[in-house]
Amino acid sequence: MASLSDVLKKTRKLFRDKKLDNADLDARLLVEFVTSTTRTDELLNPNLQVSDDALQRLDRAVFERLHGKPVYRIIGKREFYGIEFQLSVDTLEPRDDTEALVDLALPEIHAIIGQCGKARIVDMGTGTGAIAIALLANVDRLKAIAVDISDNVLETASLNAKNAGVTDRFTPLKSDWFFNLSGKFDMIISNPPYIPESQISSLATEVKKYDPLRALAGGQDGLDFYRKLTEGSRPFLKPHGLIAVEIGKGQEEDVIALFSESGFKLKKTRKDLNGILRALLFS
Structure with missing residues (x-):
């Protein structure tokens, strides 16, 4: 004792x-x-x-x-946006940085609901479900499709949705990005893997050894999944639809250029608590 x-x-x-x-x-x-x-x-x-x-x-x-x-x-759990999330070996830990993405999206979703009475979003690569669930917990007339390719991840996200009391508005969907998705949405939101391959080996042990590589590695230049978003999003967005993404430090110019090339216009940005530009919103 x-x-x-x-x-x-x-x-x-x-x-x-x-x-x-x-x-x-x-x-x-x-x-x-x-x-x-x-x-x-x-x-x-x-x-x-x-x-x-x-x-x-x-x-x-x-x-x-x-x-x-x-x-x-x-x-085995971590708080994000005031909500407790269970973790699994296949899910990324929700980080404080990502709260900037939720902060960026919330007023836009409220505005859409003010005009349309309701809203539907897609959380692409949902992981623990942190982004979708944080938004659902703060907006009553919102529904979310949570997309991931892993059954284990979707089980964890669904458990977190249940614990947060938003199961009735949270729909898990197993899909390789847009492959199994259907319908039109008010917003597609994503914290995609964005670390360049060359930087993976130099990551802190806590990240490299315990976070799933699939949720970290963004290809040779770190931009592979932004390309998937820019190339695949348009058919699933309503005319007023928006895309909100988290980015890595210093990636804003490259990501903005990719979206611009696909006809998207930068609408707003948001910095994290460390003053790093962390979230971008496109229309």
Whole structure:
């Protein structure tokens, strides 16, 4: 047995000594997860005794983190846009950067509903379902088709939709991009794989080893899936339809050029919390 305060201090020190990014946050998240405690417990009940069983489970979790496994992979879930999402080995962790894409899309969807009374979107390459589900949770008269090529991914996304209470407006669709899609939509939104092949080997271990390569690699120049979007979107968009995409750092000129060549016009942009241009909206 050990006190919650001592366990936290020990875990923080281990992570700091290893020079982990976000060492203090990772320590708190793992301790809270394993001990089923909260930040309030840490502040108001620091002498709470942690069982030997919990300490053993924490030791295993700390070992995994010290050897490169991301904290949210160990926990098996991560919060995005105020909603908790379950992860699987085939899904990308939803990142804070992607909230910029949701922020960009939300007012546009509200405007469409204001004019048309309802809206339908496609989340292309849905992963955990984070983008579609975040939008559905914030817009009542919205429906979303969540497209992915993996059965496992779609099962995870469907579970997340159920947990978020939006199952009735969330439709998973197994498809290789547009192949099985039908109908016309108000918006196609996507956080596609956009990392150039040459950069994959230099990614942080946490990303390279634990995020699915399929959700990261964007071809030789990182732009393969933007080409798929520009070439395939038009038949599925209503006359007023929009496309919103996340991009990698410094990709804006190339992505804007691709969309322009296919007749799309840049309408709005959005930066992430680090001031990096992260999301583009086209009409």
